[in-house]
Amino acid sequence: MKKFIDRILGTALLPALSFVMAFVISGFVIAFSDSKVLKLAGSPGKFITTALSTVGNAYLALFQGSVYDPNLAHSHGFLRGFYPLSETIVTATPLILTGLAVALAFQSGLFNIGAQGQFIFGAIAASYVGFHFTLTPVLHVALALIAGVLSAALWGGIVGVLKARTGAHEVIVTIMMNYIAGFFILWILKTTTFLRRGRLDPIAPDVNPSSQLPHLAGTNFRLHAGILVALAAAYFVWWLLNRTTIGFRFRAVGANAAAAKTAGISVGYATIATMALCGALAGLGGAVHVLGSEYALTADIAGSFGFDAITVALLGRAKPLGTVFAALLFGALRTGGRTMQSNTTTPLDIVLVIQALIVLFIAAPTLVRYIFRIKNLKTQEALASKGWNG
Amino acid sequence: MSLELKGITKSFGSLLANDSIDLSVGDGEILAILGENGAGKSTLMNIVYGLLQPDAGEIRVNGELVTINEPSDALAAGIGMVHQHFMLIPVFTVLENIVLGHEATSKLGKLDLQAARKKLLSLAKDFGFVIDPDALVETLPVGVQQRVEILKALMYDAKVLILDEPTAVLTPQETDELLEVIKRLRSQGTSIIFISHKLREVKAIANRISVIHRGKVVGSAEPSASQEELASLMVGRPVNLAPDKTPHAIGSVILHVEDLTISDATGRALVKDVSFDVRGGEVLAIAGVQGNGQSELAQSIINLEPHVAGSITLEGRELVGMSVHQSLHEGIAFIPESRELDGLISSFSIADNLILDTHREKPYSNGISLSPRAVLAEAELKAKEFDIRAQSIKDPASSLSGGNKQKVVLARELSRPVKLLVASQPTRGLDVGSIEFVHERILAERDAGRAVLLFSTELDEVLALADRIAVMYAGKILAIVDSSVTREKLGLLMAGVVE
Numbered sequence: 001m002k003k004f005i006d007r008i009l010g011t012a013l014l015p016a017l018s019f020v021m022a023f024v025i026s027g028f029v030i031a032f033s034d035s036k037v038l039k040l041a042g043s044p045g046k047f048i049t050t051a052l053s054t055v056g057n058a059y060l061a062l063f064q065g066s067v068y069d070p071n072l073a074h075s076h077g078f079l080r081g082f083y084p085l086s087e088t089i090v091t092a093t094p095l096i097l098t099g100l101a102v103a104l105a106f107q108s109g110l111f112n113i114g115a116q117g118q119f120i121f122g123a124i125a126a127s128y129v130g131f132h133f134t135l136t137p138v139l140h141v142a143l144a145l146i147a148g149v150l151s152a153a154l155w156g157g158i159v160g161v162l163k164a165r166t167g168a169h170e171v172i173v174t175i176m177m178n179y180i181a182g183f184f185i186l187w188i189l190k191t192t193t194f195l196r197r198g199r200l201d202p203i204a205p206d207v208n209p210s211s212q213l214p215h216l217a218g219t220n221f222r223l224h225a226g227i228l229v230a231l232a233a234a235y236f237v238w239w240l241l242n243r244t245t246i247g248f249r250f251r252a253v254g255a256n257a258a259a260a261k262t263a264g265i266s267v268g269y270a271t272i273a274t275m276a277l278c279g280a281l282a283g284l285g286g287a288v289h290v291l292g293s294e295y296a297l298t299a300d301i302a303g304s305f306g307f308d309a310i311t312v313a314l315l316g317r318a319k320p321l322g323t324v325f326a327a328l329l330f331g332a333l334r335t336g337g338r339t340m341q342s343n344t345t346t347p348l349d350i351v352l353v354i355q356a357l358i359v360l361f362i363a364a365p366t367l368v369r370y371i372f373r374i375k376n377l378k379t380q381e382a383l384a385s386k387g388w389n390g
Numbered sequence: 391m392s393l394e395l396k397g398i399t400k401s402f403g404s405l406l407a408n409d410s411i412d413l414s415v416g417d418g419e420i421l422a423i424l425g426e427n428g429a430g431k432s433t434l435m436n437i438v439y440g441l442l443q444p445d446a447g448e449i450r451v452n453g454e455l456v457t458i459n460e461p462s463d464a465l466a467a468g469i470g471m472v473h474q475h476f477m478l479i480p481v482f483t484v485l486e487n488i489v490l491g492h493e494a495t496s497k498l499g500k501l502d503l504q505a506a507r508k509k510l511l512s513l514a515k516d517f518g519f520v521i522d523p524d525a526l527v528e529t530l531p532v533g534v535q536q537r538v539e540i541l542k543a544l545m546y547d548a549k550v551l552i553l554d555e556p557t558a559v560l561t562p563q564e565t566d567e568l569l570e571v572i573k574r575l576r577s578q579g580t581s582i583i584f585i586s587h588k589l590r591e592v593k594a595i596a597n598r599i600s601v602i603h604r605g606k607v608v609g610s611a612e613p614s615a616s617q618e619e620l621a622s623l624m625v626g627r628p629v630n631l632a633p634d635k636t637p638h639a640i641g642s643v644i645l646h647v648e649d650l651t652i653s654d655a656t657g658r659a660l661v662k663d664v665s666f667d668v669r670g671g672e673v674l675a676i677a678g679v680q681g682n683g684q685s686e687l688a689q690s691i692i693n694l695e696p697h698v699a700g701s702i703t704l705e706g707r708e709l710v711g712m713s714v715h716q717s718l719h720e721g722i723a724f725i726p727e728s729r730e731l732d733g734l735i736s737s738f739s740i741a742d743n744l745i746l747d748t749h750r751e752k753p754y755s756n757g758i759s760l761s762p763r764a765v766l767a768e769a770e771l772k773a774k775e776f777d778i779r780a781q782s783i784k785d786p787a788s789s790l791s792g793g794n795k796q797k798v799v800l801a802r803e804l805s806r807p808v809k810l811l812v813a814s815q816p817t818r819g820l821d822v823g824s825i826e827f828v829h830e831r832i833l834a835e836r837d838a839g840r841a842v843l844l845f846s847t848e849l850d851e852v853l854a855l856a857d858r859i860a861v862m863y864a865g866k867i868l869a870i871v872d873s874s875v876t877r878e879k880l881g882l883l884m885a886g887v888v889e
Contacts, residue, residue, distance in 0.1 A: 251738075
């Protein structure tokens with residue numbers, strides 16, 4: 001048990017320190033970009049207190065908007081105070097799944113930039129099954145999820161086949177496939193099958209209630225069963241990688257493709273299977289997002305879930321559990337950022353600064369090691385660049 | 391000029407790489423430093439050359455204490471070094487490489503090579519080197535490249551020259567030439583430190599021999615000492631240099647290769663119309679200088695090469711066109727040339743490395759999930775059988791020494807039912823003790839009636855193990871000779887000379 005804790009601490013130390021550093025530096029950015037603070041530059045005493053209170057208020061608002069809101073609790077009761085946390089989880093749910101899609105690829109030595117497109121295909125298929133059919137609730141949800149998973153697995157699998165057969169680099173292919181997916185959803189939303197009756201802007205009908213993911217904490221909260229799907233998927237990815245023969249092959253190919261090949265492992269097969277599975281995970285994200293919180297397919301359904309996924313997977317060090325935590329953190333930053341913007345003078349963009357700084361520090365472990373004078377900081381320096389070696 | 395090292399100590403973490411080492415080399419003397427890989431030879435020389443700083447100890451040149459903080463200090467003190475891996479820029483000319491770091495510039499920053507050219511030519515003349523200053527380094531044979539390195543050291547007045555494993559990359563003929571060059575340098579007054587683990591060469595040229603074992607000087611010997619004496623000093627126990635090879639009944643043909651041609655992606659043939667047989671109970675060694683098509687030939691046996699024409703049969707079954715997995719399971723054990731690159735996954739545990747090929751079979755897998763317990767149990771057995779020395783079989787393979795890494799590869803490859811063992815450079819970079827172990831295992835396979843195809847660039851290894859020897863040159867098999875062939879004849883064949 002102690003060993004286990006040591007291991008978790010060992011791998012979590014770098015992300016945790018990066019997180020702290022990012023918040024410290026962002027604090028300076030908040031203070032020095034605030035006009036009220038800058039006006040006081042002449043009087044150091046006031047300047048420092050105002051700067052500190054500005055930064056403090058911003059981070060307090062960030063917390064209030066993402067975890068617990070005492071004002072809401074005051075007016076609607078203690079439990080309602082957790083509304084922001086529910087929002088954080090709802091935002092994090094698709095991010096966990098797309099993050100896993102990138103993390104699994106990392107573990108197999110591939111760089112999956114295509115979670116965005118895979119997410120879109122999962123969302124389209126789930127949406128179609130959701131609004132077109134009327135079935136018994138449990139069956140309907142299951143079918144809609146499966147449709148999302150399968151279509152995205154196919155979409156991702158194409159990348160795998162192209163790479164295995166022709167050697168086309170997955171980074172280039174997935175980027176191009178993202179464009180195709182982005183325009184495909186624009187087109188399909190204008191077809192009579194998808195366009196909601198009476199609307200001209202690209203939006204599909206709401207999915208039928210029988211296909212919606214059930215709420216977990218009553219109707220006051222948007223928290224839905226998608227988080228359970230995401231956690232199950234994270235467990236599945238862990239099990240696949242660490243306990244199955246297929247996962248063994250994935251990791252072998254990811255760690256040293258030449259040795260894997262020499263030992264008789266088919267690198268092409270592993271590539272195709274990995275990409276299909278990554279597609280399935282991101283597609284599940286799209287399906288869950290539609291069936292759990294959005295209900296209606298729109299052109300912008302994917303937001304930046306597919307791209308933030310890369311950051312999330314890096315922050316989670318390509319480990320399933322790490323990815324879950326990283327996605328929750330990003331969910332919190334996103335939802336908290338909105339409150340910060342409306343309650344204080346600090347703009348939402350500061351959240352992007354924090355995210356970027358976290359990634360910067362994770363990518364530069366030597367810097368963190370130097371700042372904190374840590375000798376044996378566990379790093380995975382190859383992680384971020386591995387996919388490029390093809 | 392004399393160089394004296396006193397009490398040099400250097401540790402990396404808990405590892406004591408150099409433990410108060412005393413050495414000295416006199417004017418016009420050749421000191422050979424003999425030691426296994428990891429004995430601390432390179433650490434010591436990197437200290438002398440200023441690439442590492444010692445924890446304790448002093449360096450004296452002509453009796454005077456010197457401080458060497460970086461290579462330029464060493465050069466200033468008259469110490470030059472030729473590294474095992476050449477520090478040359480392939481696309482630069484010989485002259486450009488030699489002036490690198492000492493470029494003379496005329497007005498307006500223009501590079502002035504005239505003075506350097508003059509000095510280079512006169513130096514080459516003094517030492518009897520034939521060298522074209524304007525040749526691109528990448529077009530030169532390895533032996534000549536090495537001479538460029540030596541000239542580079544001499545250009546800046548090196549009086550003590552350190553040669554780190556200088557023969558590792560040379561053909562037997564080039565090795566002989568290098569030894570001549572070294573003797574000539576000595577006669578002109580240059581002191582030489584010659585680092586090697588090859589006993590024959592050390593005996594041939596050294597004035598004195600110092601043996602390093604586990605970071606300590608464990609003894610010195612005269613060049614007249616026997617190879618066995620030197621080897622046991624080096625390893626720290628008696629060693630058997632010539633494995634017991636008993637005459638053996640040769641069986642039927644196991645591997646039959648016919649008209650095999652292997653091309654690269656551009657269609658250039660790397661192996662041309664090669665045919666041979668290997669019978670059960672015999673070792674066929676494919677000898678040759680690195681890069682004459684041996685790697686491709688070895689890889690093609692288990693279908694790792696994509697562009698193959700011709701036929702490879704194992705007991706009559708055609709292998710060409712099979713997957714790697716299938717060919718291995720036809721009964722081939724394969725020891726790849728580079729254990730770091732192709733043999734092992736260094737971030738995986740030792741136990742996982744042992745099942746790279748068989749992870750989908752019982753008892754390790756039920757078809758879907760792995761059984762960590764079965765994997766570990768089997769690994770414990772293998773570690774015992776093959777004497778794999780590790781703190782834990784759960785440790786990553788990268789924590790192992792070279793010899794133990796090779797034992798992991800051997801243990802894995804010999805755990806399947808085997809008809810043919812293909813071993814590519816199986817002892818490259820290994821210490822004497824591990825070489826002994828690997829050689830014994832290879833001969834044990836032969837004595838058990840299996841066919842062994844050995845690829846090696848080491849003449850000693852080829853002569854010690856082979857029943858027959860095929861020499862590869864420029865992608866072709868020049869000749870297949872009996873193992874009673876002389877070293878000289880074999881050396882000539884390896885250089886492409888057929889009488």
